[in-house]
Structure formats: structure tokens, C-alpha cells
Amino acid sequence: MDVISQLQRQFIDYTSSLYREGYVDDQFSQLQKLQDESNPDFVVEVVSLFFDDCQKLVQNMAQALEQQNVDFRQVDSHVHQLKGSSSSVGASRVKNACIAFRTFCEAQNREGCLRCLQQVNQEYSVLKNKLQQLFRLEQQIIAAGGSIPMVE
Amino acid sequence: MESCNCIEPQWPADELLMKYQYISDFFIALAYFSIPLELIYFVKKSAVFPYRWVLVQFGAFIVLCGATHLINLWTFSMHSRTVAIVMTTSKVLTAVVSCATALMLVHIIPDLLSVKTRELFLKNKAAELDREMGLIRTQEETGRHVRMLTHEIRSTLDRHTILKTTLVELGRTLALEECALWMPTRTGLELQLSYTLRQQNPVGYTVPIQLPVISQVFTSNHAVKISPNCPVARLRPLAGKYMPGEVVAVRVPLLHLSNFQINDWPELSTKRYALMVLMLPSDSARQWHVHELELVEVVADQVAVALSHAAILEESMRARDLLMEQNIALDLARREAETAIRARNDFLAVMNHEMRTPMHAIIALSSLLQETELTPEQRLMVETILKSSNLLATLINDVLDLSRLEDGSLQLQLGTFNLHAVFKEVLNLIKPIASVKKLLVALNLAPDLPEYAVGDEKRLMQTLLNVVGNAVKFTKEGNISITAFVAKSESLRDSRAPEFFPMPSDSHFYLRVQVKDSGSGISPQDIPKSFTKFAQNQSIATRNSNGSGLGLAICKRFVNLMEGHIWIESEGLGKGCTAIFIVKLGIPESLNESKLSFMPKMSGPQTNFTGLKVVVMDDNGVSRSVTKGLLVHLGCDVMTVGSSEECLRVVSQEHKVVFMDVGLPGMDGYDLAIHIHQKFTRRHERPLIVALTGNTDKVTKENCMRVGMDGVILKPISLEKMRSVLLDLLEHRVLFEAI
Numbered sequence: 001m002d003v004i005s006q007l008q009r010q011f012i013d014y015t016s017s018l019y020r021e022g023y024v025d026d027q028f029s030q031l032q033k034l035q036d037e038s039n040p041d042f043v044v045e046v047v048s049l050f051f052d053d054c055q056k057l058v059q060n061m062a063q064a065l066e067q068q069n070v071d072f073r074q075v076d077s078h079v080h081q082l083k084g085s086s087s088s089v090g091a092s093r094v095k096n097a098c099i100a101f102r103t104f105c106e107a108q109n110r111e112g113c114l115r116c117l118q119q120v121n122q123e124y125s126v127l128k129n130k131l132q133q134l135f136r137l138e139q140q141i142i143a144a145g146g147s148i149p150m151v152e
Numbered sequence: 153m154e155s156c157n158c159i160e161p162q163w164p165a166d167e168l169l170m171k172y173q174y175i176s177d178f179f180i181a182l183a184y185f186s187i188p189l190e191l192i193y194f195v196k197k198s199a200v201f202p203y204r205w206v207l208v209q210f211g212a213f214i215v216l217c218g219a220t221h222l223i224n225l226w227t228f229s230m231h232s233r234t235v236a237i238v239m240t241t242s243k244v245l246t247a248v249v250s251c252a253t254a255l256m257l258v259h260i261i262p263d264l265l266s267v268k269t270r271e272l273f274l275k276n277k278a279a280e281l282d283r284e285m286g287l288i289r290t291q292e293e294t295g296r297h298v299r300m301l302t303h304e305i306r307s308t309l310d311r312h313t314i315l316k317t318t319l320v321e322l323g324r325t326l327a328l329e330e331c332a333l334w335m336p337t338r339t340g341l342e343l344q345l346s347y348t349l350r351q352q353n354p355v356g357y358t359v360p361i362q363l364p365v366i367s368q369v370f371t372s373n374h375a376v377k378i379s380p381n382c383p384v385a386r387l388r389p390l391a392g393k394y395m396p397g398e399v400v401a402v403r404v405p406l407l408h409l410s411n412f413q414i415n416d417w418p419e420l421s422t423k424r425y426a427l428m429v430l431m432l433p434s435d436s437a438r439q440w441h442v443h444e445l446e447l448v449e450v451v452a453d454q455v456a457v458a459l460s461h462a463a464i465l466e467e468s469m470r471a472r473d474l475l476m477e478q479n480i481a482l483d484l485a486r487r488e489a490e491t492a493i494r495a496r497n498d499f500l501a502v503m504n505h506e507m508r509t510p511m512h513a514i515i516a517l518s519s520l521l522q523e524t525e526l527t528p529e530q531r532l533m534v535e536t537i538l539k540s541s542n543l544l545a546t547l548i549n550d551v552l553d554l555s556r557l558e559d560g561s562l563q564l565q566l567g568t569f570n571l572h573a574v575f576k577e578v579l580n581l582i583k584p585i586a587s588v589k590k591l592l593v594a595l596n597l598a599p600d601l602p603e604y605a606v607g608d609e610k611r612l613m614q615t616l617l618n619v620v621g622n623a624v625k626f627t628k629e630g631n632i633s634i635t636a637f638v639a640k641s642e643s644l645r646d647s648r649a650p651e652f653f654p655m656p657s658d659s660h661f662y663l664r665v666q667v668k669d670s671g672s673g674i675s676p677q678d679i680p681k682s683f684t685k686f687a688q689n690q691s692i693a694t695r696n697s698n699g700s701g702l703g704l705a706i707c708k709r710f711v712n713l714m715e716g717h718i719w720i721e722s723e724g725l726g727k728g729c730t731a732i733f734i735v736k737l738g739i740p741e742s743l744n745e746s747k748l749s750f751m752p753k754m755s756g757p758q759t760n761f762t763g764l765k766v767v768v769m770d771d772n773g774v775s776r777s778v779t780k781g782l783l784v785h786l787g788c789d790v791m792t793v794g795s796s797e798e799c800l801r802v803v804s805q806e807h808k809v810v811f812m813d814v815g816l817p818g819m820d821g822y823d824l825a826i827h828i829h830q831k832f833t834r835r836h837e838r839p840l841i842v843a844l845t846g847n848t849d850k851v852t853k854e855n856c857m858r859v860g861m862d863g864v865i866l867k868p869i870s871l872e873k874m875r876s877v878l879l880d881l882l883e884h885r886v887l888f889e890a891i
Contacts, residue, residue: 005635008596008635009633012592012594012596012631012633013631015592015594016592016594016631019592020592026868026870027868030782030868030869030870030871031778031781033785033871034778034781034782034784034785034871036785038784039781039784039785042781045777046774046777046778046781049773049774049777050774053772053773053774081771081772084772084774084775084813084846084867085772085773085774085775086774087846087867087868088772088774088775088777088778088779088867088868089774089778090868146599147596147597147598147599149594149595149596149633149635150594150595150596150597151592151593151594
């Protein structure tokens with residue numbers, strides 16, 4: 001019993017810190033609400049999908065920005081995609097980075113875009129680590145026989 | 153012829169000698185013949201003589217000796233040959249028998265001697281037994297006396313009678329001249345003459361307790377002989393010629409109830425003793441015998457026991473009287489209290505009604521006033537009025553509730569309810585305030601927590617809300633966690649609630665709820681006050697608090713009604729605090745009996761979207777998954793497509809709604825909508841089309857309307873929003889905007 005409640009407390013604290021530091025927002029908790037017995041790994045699945053998507057998009061954008069003649073429209077559409085995905089998942093930092101990115105795209109500022117791309121990449125990596133840690137905690141709790149607490 | 157040549161003739165002088173020999177032989181023979189006769193006569197008389205054979209032998213021996221001597225008589229003169237032969241025969245026989253007898257006597261004489269020794273031994277033994285018999289008899293006498301005395305002493309429980317009887321009986325049994333009892337005074341420094349046998353009115357004569365003779369008696373538990381001249385023994389005025397009899401003194405332990413340990417014999421160390429003095433009659437030259445002393449000692453002990461019994465009885469009578477008095481007083485107090493409570497209730501009921509009526513008026517009219525056109529100043533004023541009157545109304549309600557709770561007239565309204573829903577409802581109610589303060593609220597329901605329970609839902613929610621509300625109220629930042637689980641027996645017995653003894657059973661379980669906050673905490677000495685009425689925690693300056701301090705008190709009463717316990721733990725100021733309560737709830741017998749209809753997995757309105765066929769079109773994989781997840785959670789049957797072309801291919805009459813993301817490259821969602829309209833000409837066959845977009849501007853809305861979409865939803869979509877959207881759509885077949 002003690003182990004479980006310790007783990008749960010850890011989970012709650014960690015989740016709260018994620019929200020507090022703006023890594024995730026309300027949408028993420030909406031996702032968590034959608035997880036139930038018929039859909040036990042919903043969050044993990046969606047998040048993995050997001051990370052794969054993100055990786056692909058970042059690669060594409062990097063490629064596009066490396067060109068001599070940068071096709072800003074294409075970059076913009078990638079960023080738009082990424083923004084859409086990140087807001088669906090609730091990855092608010094990534095989303096904010098995307099918003100900043102878009103302005104540079106519209107201004108056709110290559111340096112700015114590269115910088116933003118860097119930032120997007122960084123944010124995405126950090127978020128990936130954090131969420132993986134979170135999922136690990138969840139696994140531990142379930143393995144110890146407890147239940148995942150709901151955090152609002 | 154008489155004398156032969158070889159034998160010299162007898163001398164004539166020898167005739168005298170011969171005559172004497174003749175006579176002696178005759179008498180010898182006579183004696184020899186009469187001894188066996190005597191022997192036989194006496195042996196016949198006594199039947200026990202064991203040596204008959206010996207006697208016979210002896211008799212034979214004697215007879216033969218006699219015969220020999222007799223025959224000798226004839227040998228003095230000339231005798232014939234026959235005589236000689238007879239003589240010889242008899243002599244031979246005699247020789248044989250006498251030798252045999254001699255041999256026999258060697259065996260027999262030691263035996264005869266030992267008979268004598270045995271006789272002596274037996275005589276000694278008999279004397280000894282006599283002595284012992286005497287002793288036993290004396291002891292038995294003593295015992296009888298003691299029993300009789302004890303019987304007399306113990307037949308009464310009155311102290312004075314006991315002591316008097318003791319003295320009287322002792323005096324009688326031992327034939328005493330005087331018998332007296334000295335009791336220790338209250339101060340314990342002196343012995344006072346309390347009872348005497350002969351003198352009827354003992355003078356209050358005291359002697360100090362430190363006298364050596366008294367100490368001597370007190371230190372021994374035997375009866376001690378003391379001098380007749382010592383102060384305790386000088387009980388009668390001594391006249392000159394009296395030679396005072398021997399005096400004996402013995403201690404009588406005065407035992408108290410506290411002297412008796414359970415497992416030990418009473419210890420006689422911390423003792424008060426009384427002194428009993430016994431005087432033998434003067435001039436009687438009687439001495440104290442050992443058995444008499446023993447009797448005295450035994451009696452003294454018995455008296456001690458009898459006295460303690462009497463003391464116990466006295467005390468119990470006194471205690472009983474005291475109890476009766478207390479009962480009467482309590483009864484009176486109770487009646488007074490009841491009258492007071494009735495008076496208060498009447499007052500409250502009247503005042504309550506009187507107070508509520510104007511309150512209602514104020515609140516209602518202020519609310520109405522709010523709805524009208526007001527300047528900002530006025531609005532502020534009206535809001536303040538409303539807030540204050542709400543506060544007042546709450547206060548009135550609380551006070552009335554509390555007074556009803558206190559006098560027990562409040563009863564729980566039991567019913568079956570959804571336990572999980574209660575928690576979620578509380579969470580929903582507290583969320584707005586918590587999010588304003590940027591507090592995170594986490595709810596953790598244990599997996600084994602039953603979904604349904606029997607209890608008073610309203611009051612449980614009230615308690616929970618109060619506790620959680622307090623947590624939110626007193627926390628400026630951080631998080632609040634609510635944990636609920638079924639309490640098991642070990643965790644039920646809490647060291648902090650030692651008087652709480654819950655017993656889980658088959659039809660009930662104990663719900664344990666812990667609300668932990670990271671707020672300002674409570675210092676340990678203030679914790680007990682939290683549950684007292686009207687006591688606010690002083691360290692929380694009342695800037696934030698707008699309660700009356702009654703909340704927790706009411707909670708405590710509700711929890712007690714639910715046969716539970718509530719308490720607060722805090723490590724100190726600034727360290728947050730945890731409120732924990734345990735309540736007893738019933739387990740509903742079976743879900744069929746509950747009046748609730750079976751709740752689907754989602755708690756919420758009764759609409760069921762199960763099996764509703766929908767299509768989700770979104771080219772962003774992540775968004776597509778999320779939207780699909782939402783709809784699946786609501787029970788829909790979702791088909792996902794990644795492009796408009798695919799959507800057109802897939803959509804059919806069975807699908808009721810199409811969710812499409814607008815702002816796609818390629819064929820816009822708008823075009824898709826037009827195509828769908830073209831595909832399904834008849835209205836009732838066509839699925840409803842709803843656009844999902846991140847744009848809130850009017851252009852998007854207009855475009856959607858233009859192409860004939862039935863609704864627009866702004867992303868991101870929450871579960872609740874989706875649910876209400878679907879509801880609206882299915883009810884009205886149109887929704888225009890859901891932001």
C-alpha cells in the first residue's frame with residue numbers, strides 16, 4: 001500500500017509539474033479522460049503517433065530549409081500540420097514554438113526559421129523524455145497494483 | 153546269702169546315712185513327679201504357651217529322673233537282677249532324654265529371653281501412644297474451640313459485636329480473668345483501650361505506641377508473654393494480695409481492602425495493629441500452655457479478617473448511598489437540560505422562520521436588481537449586497553442544521569447512490585475555484601471502491617465539499633489530492649482515533665477519504681480546535697476566509713451520524729495538511745434493486761451514442777486519432793479517412809455524422825461538403841456535416857454555412873463539448889456553433 005501511494009504521489013507531482021511548467025495543457029488531460037477499459041493505451045498511442053509525426057515533419061522542414069531556394073509555403077504547411085498535431089495532443093510548448101515559426105515563415109526569414117526549427121526540435125525532445133518518464137511511472141503504478149489518479 | 157564275698161557288708165554306722173539318702177531320694181522323686189504335674193496343670197490353664205513340645209520333653213526328663221531316683225530306693229539293699237535291669241533302663245532313658253532336653257534348651261532359652269525384651273518394648277510403645285493420644289485430644293479440643301469462636305465472631309458483620317464476641321468467647325474458653333483490646337488512634341501514635349471483658353465502661357485510657365513491649369508484640373505474629381506490670385496489662389486496680397496471673401499479648405492486624413493483592417497473600421508490612429491482652433486468673437498458678445497460645449493466635453487472625461469484612465461492608469453501603477444521591481442530582485440536571493434544549497429549539501424554529509423570510513426577500517430582489525440596467529457603481533453595490541446576504545443565509549442554515557444535529561433530531565436520509573459520481577461532482581464544483589487559484593486537483597478512486605453505496609448522498613457530498621473546499625480555501629498554491637478507498641480493518645484502527653472501533657461486515661464497508669493540500673497547514677496544538685464550533689484558526693488571517701467556522705463542526709456531526717470518524721493531520725504551519733474521514737456506507741444488495749437505471753461508463757446525461765456511425769476526416773494523423781478517441785469514448789462507431797477523396801468513397805447512408813477538418817490542402821473541406829450534398833439528395837439520407845476548425849473568424853463560419861454544413865466546432869474539443877454537440881445535433885439536426 002505504501003509503495004503504491006508513494007508512486008501515485010510521485011505521479012501526481014510529476015503531472016502537476018508538467019502542467020505548471022507549460023509542457024502540456026488542458027488538451028492533454030482531455031486525452032487522458034478518453035482512456036478507459038475499451039481503450040487502455042489511448043494516450044500512449046496518440047502521443048507516439050504525435051512524436052513520429054513530429055520527427056517526420058522536423059526532418060522534412062530541415063530538408064526544405066537546407067535548399068538554396070527555400071519553399072516557404074511548404075515549410076509553412078509543415079508547421080501548420082505540426083501546430084495542428086501539437087494542439088490536438090496538448091503539447092503547448094511545441095504549439096507555441098510552431099506559432100512563432102509561422103510568423104517567420106510568413107516573413108520568409110530563413111535564419112528565423114532555422115532558429116525556430118531548432119527550438120521546435122528541442123521542445124519536442126524534452127517533451128518526449130518527460131512523457132516517457134510519465135508513462136514509465138504509470139507502468140510502475142499499474143505493476144504494483146494501484147490505479148492511476150486523475151489530475152485536473 | 154545276702155552278702156557275697158566280693159561286696160563288703162554295709163557298715164551299721166552307714167545305716168543312718170542310708171536312711172537319710174533313702175528319704176532324700178524319696179522326696180526328690182516326689183518333687184520330680186509333682187513338678188511336671190504342676191507344669192501340665194498351669195500350661196493347660198494358659199492356652200498360649202508355645203513350647204508344649206519342650207514341656208513334654210522336660211516332663212519326660214523329670215519323670216524319668218524321678219523314676220530313676222525312685223528305683224534307686226530299692227538299690228540300697230540287696231536287689232535282684234530285674235531291679236538292676238530296670239534301674240539301668242531307666243537311667244539310660246533318663247540320660248537320653250536329659251541330653252536331648254539340654255540340647256533343646258540351648259535353642260529355647262534365648263527365645264524365652266527375647267520374649268521378655270519384646271514385652272518391655274511394647275510397654276514403652278504403649279506409653280508413648282498414650283502420650284500422643286493425649287496431645288491429639290488436646291489439639292482437637294483447641295480446634296473445636298477455635299471453630300466455635302470463629303463461628304461466633306464471623307456470624308456478625310458489625311464491628312463492635314465482632315470485637316465484643318471475641319473477648320467474651322475467649323474469656324469463656326480460656327477461663328480468663330480479663331481480656332482487653334487496644335486499638336490505634338486516628339493519629340496512629342497511641343493505643344486506646346477500646347474493649348474489655350469485665351469492665352463495662354472502658355475509660356479512654358491511652359498508651360503511646362512506641363513502648364518497647366508493644367513493639368515487641370507487634371513485630372511477632374505469635375502470642376507473646378508480657379509482664380503483668382506493663383502499662384497495657386494494668387487493667388484492674390491491683391489490690392495488694394493479688395498475685396497477678398500470666399499475661400499474654402497478641403497483635404491483631406487491621407487489614408484494608410488495599411492490603412489484598414490479587415496473587416499474593418496479604419502483606420503485613422504497612423500495618424496498623426490492634427493489641428489484644430489476655431490475663432489468666434490471678435492466684436491460680438495456671439500457666440499458658442502452648443495450645444492455648446496457638447488458639448489465641450488463630451483467633452487474632454480470624455478477628456482481623458472479620459473486621460476487614462465489616463469494613464468492606466460499611467464502605468459499600470456508604471458508596472451506595474453516595475451513588476443514590478448522585479443519581480438524583482443527575483436526574484435533576486438532565487431534566488433541566490431537556491427543558492433548556494426545548495426552549496432553545498422553539499426559539500430557533502421561530503427565529504429561523506422569521507429570519508429566513510426577509511432573507512429570501514433580500515436575495516431574490518437583489519438578484520432581480522442585478523438583471524436590470526445598472527451603472528457600474530450600482531452593480532458593485534448590488535453584488536456586495538447579494539454576496540453578504542448569501543453569506544447570511546448560509547450562516548442561518550448552518551446554525552439551524554447544527555442545532556438540529558446536536559440534539560439528535562437530524563436523521564440521515566438513506567438511499568442508493570453512485571459513489572463515484574459524488575466524487576466527480578465535487579470535483580466539478582471545486583474546479584472553477586481551484587483553477588482561478590491555479591491549484592491542481594487530483595482525484596484518485598481506488599479500484600475496489602464500489603460504484604454504488606447506500607447512505608445519505610446529500611450529506612456525504614456536503615461533507616466532502618466542505619472538506620475539499622477548506623483545502624482549496626486555505627491553499628494559496630500547489631496541489632490538492634483527494635484519495636478515496638475502502639478502509640480495511642488494520643487501517644481502520646488508527647492511533648489517532650483510539651476510541652473508534654469500526655467493524656466491517658458483509659452489508660457495510662467503510663469509506664476512507666483523504667484530502668491532502670499543500671497549503672498553510674495547521675500547528676499541532678490548533679488541530680483539536682478545528683472541529684469546535686465557531687473556532688477559526690487564528691493564524692489564518694481572515695482575509696481569505698469567509699466562513700463562519702461552523703463547516704468542520706457540521707462535518708464532524710454528519711460523519712458521526714454515519715458512524716465514522718474525521719480528523720486532521722498537519723505537520724505544522726506551512727507544511728500543508730491532510731483531512732481524513734472514514735464513514736460507514738451500506739453495500740446495495742444488487743444493482744437490479746437500485747432505483748437508478750444502469751449508468752453507462754460515462755456518467756452524464758442519459759443519451760446513448762452507442763453504435764452511432766460517424767466518419768472522421770482529417771489529414772493530420774494525430775488530430776484524427778484524438779477525434780476518433782473522443783468519439784469512441786462516447787460510444788460511436790468511427791470510420792477514419794485521411795483525405796476528402798477517401799471520405800467521399802467511404803461515406804454512406806449509414807453514417808449519421810461526418811466530422812471534417814477544414815483548411816486542408818487539396819480538395820477543401822468545403823468542396824467535400826458540396827460533394828456530399830450532391831451525393832445524398834434526400835435530406836434524411838444525408839449525414840450531418842460538421843466542420844472542425846482552429847479558426848474562429850467569421851469568414852470560416854460564413855464559408856461553412858455557404859456550403860451547407862450543419863455545424864462548426866472549434867478545436868481543441870473537450871469531451872463534454874463533443875458530447876453536447878452530438879446531443880444538439882441529433883436533437884435539432886442543426887447546430888451552428890460550438891466554441
